[in-house]
Amino acid sequence: MLEIKNLHATVGGKEILKGIDLTVKSGEIHALMGQNGAGKSTLSNVLVGHPAYTVTDGSITFNGKDLLAMSPDERSHEGLFLSFQQPVEIPGVSMTNFMRAALNAKRKYLGLEPLDASTFLKLMRERRKVVELDSKLANRSVNEGFSGGERKRNEIFQMAMLEPSMCILDETDSGLDVDALRIVAEGFNKLRKPETAAIVITHYQRLLDYLKPDVVHVLMDGRIVRSGGPELAMEIEQKGFDWIRNSD
Amino acid sequence: MNQYIDLFQSQRALLDARSLPVFNERRQEAFEAFQRLGFPSRKVERFKYTDVAEAFAPNYGLNLSRLRIPVNPYQAFRCDVPNLSTSLYFVVNDSFYKDALPKAQLPKGVYVGAMQDGTFKDLFGSLADVNSDAITALNTMLAQDALLLYVPARVRVERPIQVVNILRSAVPLMANRRVLIVVEEDAEVRLLFCDHAADDVDFLTTQVTEVFVGKGAQVEIYELEESTHRCHRFANLYADIDEGAHLTHATFTLTGGLTRNQTDVRLSAPGAEVQLYGCVIADEQQHIDNNTLIEHCASGCKSRELYKYVVDGQAEGAFAGRILVHENAQQTDSQETNANLVCTPEARMWTQPMLEIYADDVKCSHGSTVGQLNDDALFYMQQRGISKAEAQLLLKQAFAEEVIHQITLEPLRDRLHHLVDKRFRGELTYCRGCKLCSH
Numbered sequence: 001m002l003e004i005k006n007l008h009a010t011v012g013g014k015e016i017l018k019g020i021d022l023t024v025k026s027g028e029i030h031a032l033m034g035q036n037g038a039g040k041s042t043l044s045n046v047l048v049g050h051p052a053y054t055v056t057d058g059s060i061t062f063n064g065k066d067l068l069a070m071s072p073d074e075r076s077h078e079g080l081f082l083s084f085q086q087p088v089e090i091p092g093v094s095m096t097n098f099m100r101a102a103l104n105a106k107r108k109y110l111g112l113e114p115l116d117a118s119t120f121l122k123l124m125r126e127r128r129k130v131v132e133l134d135s136k137l138a139n140r141s142v143n144e145g146f147s148g149g150e151r152k153r154n155e156i157f158q159m160a161m162l163e164p165s166m167c168i169l170d171e172t173d174s175g176l177d178v179d180a181l182r183i184v185a186e187g188f189n190k191l192r193k194p195e196t197a198a199i200v201i202t203h204y205q206r207l208l209d210y211l212k213p214d215v216v217h218v219l220m221d222g223r224i225v226r227s228g229g230p231e232l233a234m235e236i237e238q239k240g241f242d243w244i245r246n247s248d
Numbered sequence: 249m250n251q252y253i254d255l256f257q258s259q260r261a262l263l264d265a266r267s268l269p270v271f272n273e274r275r276q277e278a279f280e281a282f283q284r285l286g287f288p289s290r291k292v293e294r295f296k297y298t299d300v301a302e303a304f305a306p307n308y309g310l311n312l313s314r315l316r317i318p319v320n321p322y323q324a325f326r327c328d329v330p331n332l333s334t335s336l337y338f339v340v341n342d343s344f345y346k347d348a349l350p351k352a353q354l355p356k357g358v359y360v361g362a363m364q365d366g367t368f369k370d371l372f373g374s375l376a377d378v379n380s381d382a383i384t385a386l387n388t389m390l391a392q393d394a395l396l397l398y399v400p401a402r403v404r405v406e407r408p409i410q411v412v413n414i415l416r417s418a419v420p421l422m423a424n425r426r427v428l429i430v431v432e433e434d435a436e437v438r439l440l441f442c443d444h445a446a447d448d449v450d451f452l453t454t455q456v457t458e459v460f461v462g463k464g465a466q467v468e469i470y471e472l473e474e475s476t477h478r479c480h481r482f483a484n485l486y487a488d489i490d491e492g493a494h495l496t497h498a499t500f501t502l503t504g505g506l507t508r509n510q511t512d513v514r515l516s517a518p519g520a521e522v523q524l525y526g527c528v529i530a531d532e533q534q535h536i537d538n539n540t541l542i543e544h545c546a547s548g549c550k551s552r553e554l555y556k557y558v559v560d561g562q563a564e565g566a567f568a569g570r571i572l573v574h575e576n577a578q579q580t581d582s583q584e585t586n587a588n589l590v591c592t593p594e595a596r597m598w599t600q601p602m603l604e605i606y607a608d609d610v611k612c613s614h615g616s617t618v619g620q621l622n623d624d625a626l627f628y629m630q631q632r633g634i635s636k637a638e639a640q641l642l643l644k645q646a647f648a649e650e651v652i653h654q655i656t657l658e659p660l661r662d663r664l665h666h667l668v669d670k671r672f673r674g675e676l677t678y679c680r681g682c683k684l685c686s687h
């Protein structure tokens with residue numbers, strides 16, 4: 001479903017991605033690990049079309065379509081979802097209005113009628129319970145006054161509302177305590193459909209204990225230097241990343 | 249400036265013949281003041297951001313002989329705001345429209361109508377000092393009619409009073425409106441003024457409003473401007489707030505050409521309160537200048553001020569707000585905020601919050617911000633599938649919402665919410681009757 005070939009990308013004129021090749025099939029979970037500055041977040045930003053990043057070479061195909069030719073909102077409609085590392089506050093825009101605008105934009109793209117108010121609110125209620133998101137939060141402005149944990153739960157809630165086919169979780173475990181991590185991870189497992197694929201960016205094994213990746217990749221200096229099964233993540237947890245660098 | 253002096257001198261007899269003594273008695277002093285003051289240049293502090301002489305330079309016609317204007321406002325501006333039932337009145341150009349008054353639904357003693365000689369003669373012109381402002385002087389020397397709104401002591405007017413100002417003319421026209429609002433002790437009233445232009449010609453209006461808020465009275469005044477880009481509005485409002493009384497004044501400038509609102513409030517006795525709000529949405533070549541002065545003259549008074557601008561296109565916005573705390577005004581509680589979104593490289597915003605304190609036991613703050621839409625928020629919304637244009641719209645709306653939120657009159661709040669949305673979507677570029685009512 002996602003095919004990245006020889007991807008090179010720069011930010012502020014500096015080359016960060018230096019030839020990424022990655023294929024993710026429907027329903028697969030891929031973990032992306034690596035030290036700070038290796039290019040993990042750059043890859044996720046390039047995938048969703050952040051304007052600060054420039055692709056200088058390579059291609060990305062998503063469900064047979066050229067992803068790089070699409071605007072960020074089109075990519076979202078096509079089924080791409082990013083759980084942000086640092087979800088932004090949007091004062092004055094209520095969660096309800098925000099989600100309604102997002103969901104109806106997607107429905108319009110797919111040629112569907114907008115959801116009526118009661119169906120929409122019912123869906124909101126249902127989905128937010130899974131991640132134990134308080135109804136008070138749902139009535140507030142987007143992420144305004146949310147704690148770190150609430151913001152991450154809110155990301156998973158939005159994922160559940162939009163039902164993407166490909167999720168990128170960018171350090172969704174950062175800033176979470178053990179209980180919050182469990183709620184977010186279990187929420188993700190419950191809310192995703194079997195065919196949903198995911199790229200999980202993380203530094204730690206703990207999140208992967210819940211999400212159970214099919215493939216683990218190690219990113220180093222803008223390239224994938226090693227790929228393997230779940231055991232690779234365990235090995236990194238024990239030995240650190242330098243072990244890979246040194247063994248190359 | 250000379251054209252107005254010539255006009256006055258040559259038409260003085262006609263002006264006097266068609267007006268009541270209450271207006272005529274003030275002309276001479278106003279004329280002398282106007283000659284002395286002249287139109288203020290941009291070197292005059294309060295007029296730094298608006299070129300007055302330029303706005304008054306073209307030749308406008310005046311309806312000095314008070315010819316009847318062919319218009320039936322009740323047909324042209326049928327009002328059906330959902331859930332907002334108001335007592336509706338019209339001012340056509342600068343004359344109170346007497347022909348079809350609403351069925352008497354006002355409490356006993358309340359008066360809305362043309363000013364007559366008599367009871368309020370001494371109040372008229374007592375706040376609007378002709379010697380300190382050229383526009384007030386010009387308005388006073390040319391005024392021939394005034395809208396009087398009187399609420400006697402302890403009367404609570406439940407139903408809001410709505411006044412629709414209609415500009416109607418086939419040729420470029422100058423209108424000099426006058427409003428006198430007298431709310432006595434412990435009375436309560438809510439007023440809504442809507443500005444519209446029914447014709448696509450150049451209009452120049454001066455408007456002088458005097459508001460007396462008696463002891464313990466509660467007054468809310470909302471002004472909504474939805475005219476055309478060919479309208480120039482110079483509105484001076486003067487308010488005096490007595491002991492323990494409260495005034496809320498909010499202006500919503502949605503469409504217009506050149507707007508200058510000058511609002512001077514005197515908190516003249518202990519415990520008086522004022523809230524001033526402004527919401528400006530400007531684009532194309534609009535020019536909008538809000539200039540306020542709040543004087544704390546007694547102890548324990550409270551003032552709140554919040555003005556927000558969204559400046560788009562090549563528009564220019566200006567805000568200057570001065571808060572003056574006099575020596576005896578101890579325990580003053582005052583907050584002033586001006587926040588602005590400047591959306592294009594060509595748009596301009598000037599902001600000048602000012603605080604002048606002569607008392608030593610006060611709590612005062614003032615501040616302003618000028619910024620652009622938050623790129624991170626825009627991208628976040630786009631990632632969720634909201635187009636960039638829609639995301640920008642939602643952010644602008646959210647920005648304006650803070651002011652709309654202050655309106656206590658719920659149907660009006662909902663209506664404004666809707667109008668602001670339409671305005672941002674570019675569906676409110678032209679005045680076609682009372683949008684507050686008919687859309």
